[in-house]
Amino acid sequence: MRHVLGFDGGGTKTDCVLMDETGAILSRARSGPSNPSRVPLDSAYAALVESMDKALESVGKSAADIAGVCGAIAGAGLARAIPEFFRRLQLKFPNATIFPSTDLSMALSATGESPSVLVIAGTGSVAIGRDISGTLAREGGLGPILGDPGSAYDIGRKAVVMEWRRSLKGEESYLRNEILALFNCNWVELQDQIRANPDDVLPRIFPLVAKVANEGDESARELLRSAAEDLAEMVEHVVERLHLGKDSFFLAKTGGAFNRSAHLDDHFDELVRKIAPNARIGALPRPVAEFAAQCAVNCLDSPVRKVGS
Numbered sequence: 001m002r003h004v005l006g007f008d009g010g011g012t013k014t015d016c017v018l019m020d021e022t023g024a025i026l027s028r029a030r031s032g033p034s035n036p037s038r039v040p041l042d043s044a045y046a047a048l049v050e051s052m053d054k055a056l057e058s059v060g061k062s063a064a065d066i067a068g069v070c071g072a073i074a075g076a077g078l079a080r081a082i083p084e085f086f087r088r089l090q091l092k093f094p095n096a097t098i099f100p101s102t103d104l105s106m107a108l109s110a111t112g113e114s115p116s117v118l119v120i121a122g123t124g125s126v127a128i129g130r131d132i133s134g135t136l137a138r139e140g141g142l143g144p145i146l147g148d149p150g151s152a153y154d155i156g157r158k159a160v161v162m163e164w165r166r167s168l169k170g171e172e173s174y175l176r177n178e179i180l181a182l183f184n185c186n187w188v189e190l191q192d193q194i195r196a197n198p199d200d201v202l203p204r205i206f207p208l209v210a211k212v213a214n215e216g217d218e219s220a221r222e223l224l225r226s227a228a229e230d231l232a233e234m235v236e237h238v239v240e241r242l243h244l245g246k247d248s249f250f251l252a253k254t255g256g257a258f259n260r261s262a263h264l265d266d267h268f269d270e271l272v273r274k275i276a277p278n279a280r281i282g283a284l285p286r287p288v289a290e291f292a293a294q295c296a297v298n299c300l301d302s303p304v305r306k307v308g309s
Contacts, residue, residue, distance in 0.1 A: 002300060003061060004096075005052055006293025007071030008106075009034030009044070011123030012152075012203055012256065016051035018059065019293040021067075021300060028289075029054035036085075037075030037143055038123070038199050044081070045088055048073070052092075063093050068296035070099035072106035072288050074124065075143070099296060104128050104141065107254060110284050110291040115249040117238055117279070119231055122255030123203045125151035127234035129242050129249075137241035139234040144198070149230035152257050156202030158223055159209050160194065163187075175220055178208045210260035224264040227257070232271035239276050248278040254288070 002021040007014060014034040018027045031051040036044040052069075056062060069089055076082045085100045108118045108128050117129035125148045126141030144153050163176040167187055176187070182204065183190055194201045213220035239245055251272060258265055269281050284291075 002067040003065050004068035004070065004293055004296035004300070005055065005066055005093075006289045006291070006296055007048060007051060007069075007073075008288035008292065009048055009071065009073040009076075011035040011038045011074055011199065014047050014051045015287065015289040016048075016055045016071075017287075017289045017293040018055040018061065019290075019297060021297055023294060023297055025290065025293070026061075027055045027058040029058065033123075033199075034073060035075035035123070036073070036081040041081055041084060044073075045085065048085075049092060064095055066093045066096045068099070068300055069093055069096050070101070070296035070299070071292045072101050072104075074122075076100070077104070097296075097299065099292075099299065101292075104138065106292055106295075107252075107284065107288050109295075110286065110288055111250055111252045112285055113250045115242065115244055115247065117235060117242075117244070117249060117251045118284075119235060119251065119253050120255045121150055121152070121227075121231055121253070121257035123152055123199070124148040125154070125231060125234070125255070125257070127231070127238045129238040129244065131242040131244065135242060137238045139237040149234070150227040150257065152203040152206035152255075153199070154230070155209055155223055155227050155257070156205035157198075158226070159205050159220070160190075160202070162219060162223070164191075175208060175212045175217060178212065179205055182208060206257060207260060210264070213261050213263050221263045224261055225267045228264045228268035228271060231268055232275065235272055236275045244279075245276055246278065247276075248280070249276070251276070251279045251281045252284045253281065254284050258283075 004019050007016045011033050014031045016029045019025050029051045032047045033039050034044040034047040082100050089098045115131045119127045128138045130136050166173050209220045213224050
């Protein structure tokens with residue numbers, strides 16, 4: 001019985017699935033961020049390997065048992081890191097065929113349909129689509145400096161700016177108290193933490209924004225509605241370029257910013273229906289790591305060395 005690993009590496013976490021050649025999932029594991037555009041390459045690779053080792057150890061398997069490794073790495077394209085990931089993974093798994101890819105190409109393939117549009121709203125954000133002829137269009141995904149609108153990072157940053165203004169006015173804030181409790185610090189110390197490591201701090205503020213929005217905080221709700229508008233604007237650009245406005249297609253949503261609050265999700269869906277009234281909006285049919293593992297199974301007896309493109 002041959003075995004494969006599928007992975008999905010992002011800016012906050014890395015998911016890994018161990019699957020046998022029949023398609024049965026043997027184990028799942030998770031580790032920290034493996035996006036090489038947000039963390040050093042060595043750290044990104046270490047997180048990826050940690051998730052794989054956990055998946056293997058849980059069922060008593062080793063790297064030598066793996067015949068295929070396939071997965072998506074967020075930020076790998078921007079960081080030009082795929083060849084290095086490939087080299088290191090080939091050394092780690094000497095008996096395996098390695099299929100590293102970007103998170104965009106893998107996740108878009110995971111929609112299982114063409115035409116389709118995918119929106120990723122996690123630590124970062126991006127929209128990508130493919131029409132029936134295979135033409136691609138993309139908007140966003142440039143990282144926090146050049147822009148990840150509607151992402152957990154962006155929402156966290158805007159929340160801190162909002163709370164900074166409130167603090168200058170001497171206003172009390174439930175959200176600010178929740179943020180300071182999470183990081184166990186005062187307002188000045190929080191700012192120091194953000195300057196030192198914004199990727200570690202700002203995305204973790206997003207769940208608190210969603211929480212207080214769900215509890216009735218109107219300012220937090222406005223932040224989420226604004227994020228929905230940013231994400232929908234990216235979708236609009238992709239839909240326009242692919243001329244899908246009147247067509248029926250699948251629009252898939254994935255990433256940790258979704259399914260936290262209806263104030264983001266419902267507003268986003270409402271805006272998308274105005275942009276593309278015939279679009280079917282939903283989640284990816286299966287997690288990217290699981291889809292990647294199935295791709296590895298499908299390629300076990302194939303000479304093709306690149307999938308998800």
